[in-house]
Amino acid sequence: MHRRALLTAAALPLALPASAQGWPGGPVRGIVPFAAGSATDIVSRLYAERMREVLGQPVVIENRAGASGLIGAESVARAAPDGLTLLFGTNSTNAAANALFRRVPFNMESDFAAVSLLASVPLLVAVAENSPHRTLNDLLAAARSRPEAVSYASASASQRVATEMLASMAGVRLLDVPYRSSPLAVQDLISGRVDVFVADQAVILPAAQNGQLRVLAATTKTRSPQLPDVPTVAEAANLPDYELFAWFVMVVPAATPAPAIARLNAAVRHAGANPELRQRLEETLGMTVMTSTPEEAAAFVRSEIIKWTNAIRAAGIQPE
Incomplete structure (x- = not known):
């Protein structure tokens, strides 16, 4: 699907069975x-x-x-x-x-x-604004030369799977740093305690818009309307089969x-x-x-x- x-x-609620009209009572x-x-x-x-x-x-x-x-x-x-x-x-x-x-x-x-x-929602591959990795290929090249030296944050299954799927398809190994919440991971990404964060656009976009993060790629097949100049992972890393949302x-x-x-x-x-x-x-x-x-x-x-x-x-x- x-x-x-x-x-x-549809702008109007659906018709409801009569038995549902008084529910919920609290x-x-x-x-x-x-x-x-x-x-x-x-x-x-x-x-x-x-x-x-x-x-x-x-x-x-x-x-x-x-x-x-x-x-x-x-x-x-x-x-x-x-x-x-x-x-x-x-x-x-x-x-x-x-x-x-x-x-x-x-x-x-x-x-x-x-x-x-x-x-x-798409996920975005993001690094700190002052990161030496200007493009997704820069990041992958660094990971390829130093296996598990490049760290990534993960606060949910989608974030971890999206990152590990990228690493697997690109033939690199990254170091997973688990976080309890996405906002905490964003703060550590900004401060340089972790190298990359692949997270929901809703989480990444505010910090990217205020100049604290740089977005390297989107995980969907098409570019994000909010970031039309940011390539997809498929485009940026030449991985045509990569897609996740x-x-x-x-x-x-x-x-x-x-x-x-x-x-x-x-x-x-x-x-x-x-x-x-x-x-x-x-x-x-x-x-x-x-x-x-x-x-x-x-x-x-x-x-x-x-x-x-x-x-x-x-x-x-x-x-x-």
């Missing part, structure tokens, strides 16, 4: 499995603000960071299936986890029910009643049609808003599990 085929332009908890300031956090807070207009109740954001998102995701998988606890999931928690970790404390496919896709999805515990899922879906699609949300995500942060039906979201996630599993294996990453 192509990500742009899922774009939703606040909804939105679990973000990454730290405040991360791309997932930004997306979740923008959606939560507008979902209230349909739900009539606030969506209260709770950041539960740690273990590449597994801690927060597990808390939702174990929550009561009443629709009052939801996960702002990502490719890290809902597609890549099984291939990256020997023990995942939930089943990605059977422990969750999909509500809707939310957005997708991150995405965000809303899921709830399995066995959540269908009327609750329908009402949450209506709230998400209403939020996704909001001009201010779209302007912030698409024009400012370079994301693509891609709300969907629950069925489309479930099919997309199934296809992405296969894609990310294959990418992780091809990159030679061993489960931890």
Whole structure:
């Protein structure tokens, strides 16, 4: 399923079953499995603000960071299936986890029910503005001459997989430096404690725009509209088969009643049609808003599990 085929332009909430009209009777908890300031956090807070207009109740954001998102995701998988606890999931928690970790404390496919896709975003290969690496080929040449001497930050599965996939396809070895959150990794990149960071555009773009970071390449097949002069990895490193992008999805515990899922879906699609949300995500942060039906979201996630599993294996990453 192509990500742009899922774009939703509907401006009005869907019709709901009568049994869902009075739900929810209280606040909804939105679990973000990454730290405040991360791309997932930004997306979740923008959606939560507008979902209230349909739900009539606030969506209260709770950041539960740690273990590449597994801690927060597990808390939702174990929550009561009443629709009052939801996960702002990502490719890290809902597609890549099984291939990256020997023990995942939930089943990605059977422990969750999909509500809707939310957005997708390119990743950017970034270095500090004062880095000696002016181009992606400069960085790869340095890594080739000094195996594992060039370090990279990773605060999520998508960041690690994107970087290791690049290293594998380019025939170099980089040193992984794990971080608890993307904002911390950005600060260390700026200060020179780590050499490169491949992260969501929403995380990299602000520091690049204020002159603290230099973007060497984008991980998607096409260039980012916000950075038209920045080549793709495929262009910059002559790796035509390289492509990876991150995405965000809303899921709830399995066995959540269908009327609750329908009402949450209506709230998400209403939020996704909001001009201010779209302007912030698409024009400012370079994301693509891609709300969907629950069925489309479930099919997309199934296809992405296969894609990310294959990418992780091809990159030679061993489960931890």
